[in-house]
Amino acid sequence: MSDLSQVVKAYDVRGTVPEQWNERVAEALGVAFAQLLRGDQVAGTAGAPETVVIAHDMRETSPGLAEAFAAGVRSEGMSVIDAGLGSTDLLYYASGSLDLPGAMFTASHNPARYNGIKMCRAGARPIGQESGLAEIRDRAEALLDKGEPLPVRDPLPPLRRRDLLSEYAAHLRGLVDLRGIRPLKVVVDAGNGMGGYTVPVVLGDAVLPALPLTIVPLYFELDGNFPNHEANPLDPANLVDLQAAVREHGADLGLAFDGDADRCFVVDERGEPVSPSAITALVAVRELAKHPGSTVIHNLITSSAVPEIIRENGGEPLRSRVGHSFIKADMARTNAVFGGEHSAHYYFRDFWFADTGMLAAMHLLAALGGQDRPLSEFAAEYERYVCSGEINSTVADQAAKLAEVRQVYQGAETEELDGLTVRFPDGAWINLRPSNTEPLLRLNVEGPTEDRMIALRDEVLELVRR
Structure with missing residues (x-):
C-alpha cells in the first residue's frame, strides 16, 4: 500500500525526487487537492473554486512535477493558471489577488535532490495537516493504490499561462x-x-x-x-x-x-548579522505607526525585546507557537497587522496574512534610508539582549529529557506553549522544544549579557546531553 507519510509533512509536501515521490505522486496529489476544494464547497466553507493557480521554482524537477499536478487538477474539472517561475510569496500574491487556491512547487532551502509543494486555499490561506493536508495525503494514497489512469475529460478544462511577476x-x-x-x-x-x-x-x-x-x-x-x-x-x-x-x-x-x-x-x-528579532521589532514599529493599537504576533523564541518594543509603540504583542501555520492562524483570528519569527519569516495583514521576505526587506530599506545612521547603529535600538541561536541535540527520549530539565528548574517561572520555556528574574530565558520529525531537542537561550547567556546555555546543554 502507498505510504506518503514521509513526504506529506506538517505544513507541506517535501521529499527527495524520484526516491520518495515523483510525477505520478504529484498527479495524484493534484487530484486530491481538487477533491478537497470541492469538499470545501459542499461543506459550505468556501465558494466554488473553478481554477487553481500554480507556480514553481528553478529546481530541475519542478516544471515536470507542476505539470503533473496540473493534470490531476484538470482531471477533476478545474482549470489551471500556470504562473511559471516564481517565488513562494509571488504564489501567495497570485492566490490573494486572484482569490484562487494555489500550489507552489519548491523545497525552499533543501538540497537539490529535494522538491515539495506548498498548498493554500483562496486568499493564500495555508493548508496544513489539520486543515486539509492529511485528507489530501489519504486521498492521494488511495488513488495510487488503485493504479488506474486519470479519467480523460472532453473537453479538458483549460490551462492558461500568466506572467504575474x-x-x-x-x-x-x-x-x-x-x-x-x-x-x-x-x-x-x-x-x-x-x-x-x-x-x-x-x-x-x-x-x-x-x-x-x-x-x-x-x-x-x-x-x-x-x-x-x-x-x-x-x-x-x-x-x-x-x-x-x-x-x-x-x-x-x-x-x-x-x-x-x-x-x-x-x-x-x-558584514555582521542583524537578528530576525530586530527586524521583527523594526517592522512592527513601522506597521504600528500606520495602524496604532494593532496586534503584532511573535513566536515564543523571538527576543524579549520584541514584545517590549511593541508595547512601547502602543501595540499589543501576542506570542505564538513556532511554525507558519500557527502564526497565520493567530494573525487571522486577531486581525494582527504583522507577525515575525526567528527563522526570518515575516507575515503581513496587507499581504493576505502570508509571509514575504521581500516586503520585510523593503520595510528595512525604507527605515534605513529614511535616516542617516549606518545599519549597525540603527539596528542596535532593537537588539537589547544576547541570544544563542537555535542549538540541536540528539536525544533518545524527548519527553523524558524535557521532564528532567523541568524538574531542575521547577522553582523558576515555566510554561509549555511549545516545549518548555523557563524564565528567570534577571530576564534570561530558555526554550527547549522537540522536533516534530527528528529525535532532536531544539534549544534557544537569551540573556541580559553575553556571559549570562553563555553560562545558561552551557548549563542546559550539559543537562540535555549527559
Missing part, C-alpha cells in the same frame, strides 16, 4: 514607498534561488522605474543545483560570501534570500 512587484512597491530614501548600496545573495528572478524586478529597474538603490548581485543565476552554497541563510556558513561582498563593496547592508525567496536575512555594513 510585474504585477507582484508593483503590488509590493505600492505597500512600501522607497522613492524618497537616501541612496543605498545593497548586496543581495540570491543563492542561485528565486531571489535572482524577483529582486531585479522588485528592487531593480528591469521593469518598473528605478529606485535609489544600487544592487550588487551575488549568485543571481537560477540553478537548482546550488553550485555556490546551499540556499539556506539560517546556516552561518552560507552568509560568508555575502559578508565578504558587503565589506568589499562598501555596501550599506546585505540581504540573503533562501531558495524560494520567502525568507530574508540581513547583515549590516560591517
Whole structure:
C-alpha cells in the first residue's frame, strides 16, 4: 500500500525526487487537492473554486512535477493558471489577488535532490495537516493504490499561462514607498534561488522605474543545483560570501534570500548579522505607526525585546507557537497587522496574512534610508539582549529529557506553549522544544549579557546531553 507519510509533512509536501515521490505522486496529489476544494464547497466553507493557480521554482524537477499536478487538477474539472517561475510569496500574491487556491512547487532551502509543494486555499490561506493536508495525503494514497489512469475529460478544462511577476512587484512597491530614501548600496545573495528572478524586478529597474538603490548581485543565476552554497541563510556558513561582498563593496547592508525567496536575512555594513528579532521589532514599529493599537504576533523564541518594543509603540504583542501555520492562524483570528519569527519569516495583514521576505526587506530599506545612521547603529535600538541561536541535540527520549530539565528548574517561572520555556528574574530565558520529525531537542537561550547567556546555555546543554 502507498505510504506518503514521509513526504506529506506538517505544513507541506517535501521529499527527495524520484526516491520518495515523483510525477505520478504529484498527479495524484493534484487530484486530491481538487477533491478537497470541492469538499470545501459542499461543506459550505468556501465558494466554488473553478481554477487553481500554480507556480514553481528553478529546481530541475519542478516544471515536470507542476505539470503533473496540473493534470490531476484538470482531471477533476478545474482549470489551471500556470504562473511559471516564481517565488513562494509571488504564489501567495497570485492566490490573494486572484482569490484562487494555489500550489507552489519548491523545497525552499533543501538540497537539490529535494522538491515539495506548498498548498493554500483562496486568499493564500495555508493548508496544513489539520486543515486539509492529511485528507489530501489519504486521498492521494488511495488513488495510487488503485493504479488506474486519470479519467480523460472532453473537453479538458483549460490551462492558461500568466506572467504575474510585474504585477507582484508593483503590488509590493505600492505597500512600501522607497522613492524618497537616501541612496543605498545593497548586496543581495540570491543563492542561485528565486531571489535572482524577483529582486531585479522588485528592487531593480528591469521593469518598473528605478529606485535609489544600487544592487550588487551575488549568485543571481537560477540553478537548482546550488553550485555556490546551499540556499539556506539560517546556516552561518552560507552568509560568508555575502559578508565578504558587503565589506568589499562598501555596501550599506546585505540581504540573503533562501531558495524560494520567502525568507530574508540581513547583515549590516560591517558584514555582521542583524537578528530576525530586530527586524521583527523594526517592522512592527513601522506597521504600528500606520495602524496604532494593532496586534503584532511573535513566536515564543523571538527576543524579549520584541514584545517590549511593541508595547512601547502602543501595540499589543501576542506570542505564538513556532511554525507558519500557527502564526497565520493567530494573525487571522486577531486581525494582527504583522507577525515575525526567528527563522526570518515575516507575515503581513496587507499581504493576505502570508509571509514575504521581500516586503520585510523593503520595510528595512525604507527605515534605513529614511535616516542617516549606518545599519549597525540603527539596528542596535532593537537588539537589547544576547541570544544563542537555535542549538540541536540528539536525544533518545524527548519527553523524558524535557521532564528532567523541568524538574531542575521547577522553582523558576515555566510554561509549555511549545516545549518548555523557563524564565528567570534577571530576564534570561530558555526554550527547549522537540522536533516534530527528528529525535532532536531544539534549544534557544537569551540573556541580559553575553556571559549570562553563555553560562545558561552551557548549563542546559550539559543537562540535555549527559
